[in-house]
Amino acid sequence: MEKYLVSARKYRPTTFASVVGQKPLAATLKNSIATDRLAHAYLFCGSRGVGKTSCARIFAKTINCTNRTADGEACNECASCCQFNENRSLNIIELDAASNNGVDDIRQLIDQTQVPPTEGKYRVFIVDEVHMLSSGAFNAFLKTLEEPPSYVIFILATTEKHKVIPTILSRCQIYDFNRITIADMVDHLAYVAAREGIEAEPAALNVIARKADGAMRDALSIFDQVAASSLNKITYASTIENLNVLDSAYYNRLLEAFLSGNVANALLIYKEVRDHGFNNHFFLTGLADYFRDLVVARDPKTIELLETDSEHRAHMAELAAKCTPKMLYRAMDLCNTADLNYRTAANKQFLVELTLIKLCQADSPSPDEGDGEGQKLQPIAAIPPTITPSTPRPTTTATAPAPAPAPAPAPAPQPVRQTPVSAPRPKASVKKIASLGPSISINPAAAKKPAAEQTAMPAATSEARTIVPAIDKEPLTADGVRRAWLSFADAHTSEHVLASTLRTCLPQKSDEDAVTFKISYESPAQADTLDKWLPVLTRELAAKLRNPDLRFVTELVSGEGSPLAWTEKQVLEHLMDQNENVRKLVESLRLSLD
Ligand SMILES: [Zn+2]
Structure with missing residues (x-):
């Protein structure tokens, strides 16, 4: 009786031509063997299940084959090939660095490189997950890697190339394996299904290939699982049921x-x-x-x-x-x-x-509703920059009057100004919601704010003129400055460093002074960029916000992390500010994050 073999083993590629999804790379390897231009160390990079180890094994077999075919593949018939195919060749040594990453493991491997092959020409040492080697092991390995005996070829494999130290990278010929495409996987699964006499719907194979996420080995294991439970008739329905895939x-x-x-x-x-x-x-x-x-x-x-x-x-x-x-x-x-x-x-x-x-x-046609994060995205280039900064203000709620526009904590004018500031609000919000049309707005507070603010701002100033002596100035709000700041970034997207610096380093209102804003940055690159652009930026924003006294002060912070990394509490507070329903829910259930 034939022994049952899982498909991943049974259909493991035995020639370069049968490797799925890596045609150009396999051809290059085959050519280097045919033309005898072998490096003494190779690095195979790529995610799991893309065929790195299979290619390493085929490579080892092919360079030792005594009777290669006309197109440069191993014959699979000579003594050496048979030993390889039966897993008893002494010319292939594999070390899994994920579980054997110490100095002693690598020393044992180095000792083995001293033994020349008894049959065949080359001994191939495969070190899988090479990035896992300890630094001691790396150092012990370097010298041998640089000058191995002439009959030794190292094939190092890794799923995380960026973790391999440069001294290793520079000693290897590097091959980057592609993620296997869904189409290649579906083709191969269809081939296996045909060979096994299993009926399979293409849509079902597609689901399996997606589930395997680029790893052929996984795709074959999943295929076996589905085939077994659907009695060799793989349908789309049985597959999503079996794999618990969302239809x-x-x-x-x-x-x-x-x-x-x-x-x-x-x-x-x-x-x-x-x-x-x-x-x-x-x-x-x-x-x-x-x-x-x-x-x-x-x-x-x-x-x-x-x-x-x-x-x-x-x-x-x-x-x-x-x-x-x-x-x-x-x-x-x-x-x-x-x-x-x-x-x-x-x-x-x-x-x-x-x-x-x-x-x-x-x-819905309004860019205003939704959450604060979403606003920064500009889906359509045609939006003029004057409209883009209309982010909802994160600090206000529908019930509380906006605290920001007060330029200084002068108690006397407060009640006088209060009325005109809040008066246009209902009007503006009615207009805004009407323009939203039939779409449902769960957040009228957020939707009306920008409109309310545009009308509120001049009202506040005209009122302020009668009270505050500084006649030509608009009061600065942290939010207004930030929006002008971001719109400056949007207008300079071609200056990549500038735009990204502006987006990460947002100005904060300085405690002492109503016209001074603090910008914290974390890297020298950001500092350089800010230094260079700050005069232009200050001039433009001062003009735009009609406050010639606007000043920015930069400061270096370290270790604090980005100001965008919010705590859970801040996230909740932001959500509550954004959405009245959230606030109501949190308050009515008395939820807290303490
Ligand atoms: Zn052979």
């Missing part, structure tokens, strides 16, 4: 809900997903991928980036045509923000539901 039909239905602004349906579909036992984060990242796929499917030029069969591509293109680019970019951004906040969110389901509600409004 893309859910996402298609959700898209309909988003496009029609149907919050209720979106929340109900999400409940179905949860009822099927899917994890919130899994659902969320799947949704993010779905929007990404729609974005690439929308343009015939990028649809190639959609790794799937042509039928599914056509379907995605059809769905994508129903969406505006702006909606898709905003949806991706919302998913991304939710993903970033996921770990720290106390109530994960709530976070996902809030995201779904925002997605139902992603197609």
